[in-house]
Amino acid sequence: MTEPGKSVEHGAPTLLCVPFAGAGPSFFHPWRDLAAGRWRVTSVELPGRERRILEEPYRNVQEAAKGVIDDVVADLGEGSRAVLFGHSLGAVLAYELAHLLGARGVRVERLVVSGSPGPWTRRERRASGLEDEEFLARVEEFAGFRHEALDHPEMRELILPVLQADCEMHEDYVPSTDDPLPVPITSLRGAVDGLVTAEEARQWHAATTASFDYVEFPGDHMYLVDAGREVLDAIGAACAGDR
Template sequence: MSAEGGERSTLLCVPFAGAGASFFHPWRAHAADRWRVVAFELPGRERRMLETPYRNVVEAAAKEVDAIAATLDDGAPVVLFGHSLGAVLAYELTHLLSARGVPVERLVVSGSPGPWTQRERRAAGLPDEEFLARVEEFAGFRHEALDHPEMRELILPVLQADCEMHENYVPSTDEPVSVPICSLRGDHDGLVTAAEAQQWQKATTGAFSYAELPGDHMYLVDLARDVLDVIEVESARGREHGGE
């Protein structure tokens, strides 16, 4: 997927709760010559492990947008992708990057209700074991690293901060974005309903599309190529309709 004039679009990937940028590194091979994949790293993990994690989505987006903008190619279109926590972070970044004149051509949100809908069942604030059980219930799996005391000691505070900022998220503005939004969902997601995933239609004045892929809330773990194929199809459709 090349931008007009031969430049590749950038696919800016925003991680979900507890994830680091490395989750998206295999996507580079799947992207081939369609996108330049850039993975955004949040504090508290991987290369930024010693930094204090954020506990507020709006603050995280505002403080990180300068560093993110510096990773983008001047003038090249940008597609933002975010799953779950990453979806609302990507939504805030879309507002900020668009205001800077960055050519955001599409926002792809995954496994997330609309930005104004807060989760009824929460994990933040629960004692450690109850918290992990609730997160495991939400995600549909338990990361094996949590069963190793040393790794758990590193991961747990970050996961708790991520859940806190996700569950307390309130959008910075009631104004929708103008870029097209594509909402994705696993067809057996027990955390986000189809109706909730389609609430994103109200978050844009541009085109809206919705698609389901096989799997539960974390369907994207095994379906990276399929996710990228959907993004490519939706982006091509938008260009055919004059950049809807």
């Protein structure tokens, strides 16, 4: 888990961020300052990356959720309040965590999913199982960019297996339950996302018995790389409507 941010408003909930495929907690470190005290920003730490780089990555979303839930609860604290945010793979993992956290004494105030179709929709075009170069080309096509670290042999050797495992667990994902969450959901999407359509992003409406809203941003599937402040402002506006 990441360290708490500074000058967090008294009684503010935690914003728990769940990384997308191949990413780690450090992606969300700048969000601590951008949050401007509205939340304590923390992240799920999955094996295979950053401080856990030597650990075997998960290949199943439900196993990943169950595997990290104890650490998540320890970080959040029983009886705490949390807003969950996840992009792409992180969206479905956040959805599974939201189902688990209520039973562990954590109040999930809102689930914010980004760049993701509804949890019951399987991706038609896959990257899993392809040879390395074809796999990377497919991932680059999906994401709209290529991580520069993949061009360095040493870094590629570390990153590629994790990216492959993440894609496998995302593309094979089946929800653990058909029961919708009793939690408001906000679905975010880049307006020119070629991987997830607006209709698919709105499918999250069926995943909640509470309120639902949908927000688009300029950009493609990885719009959030340059839109951290705007994403946090959208989350803040949605949460303000819950009060």
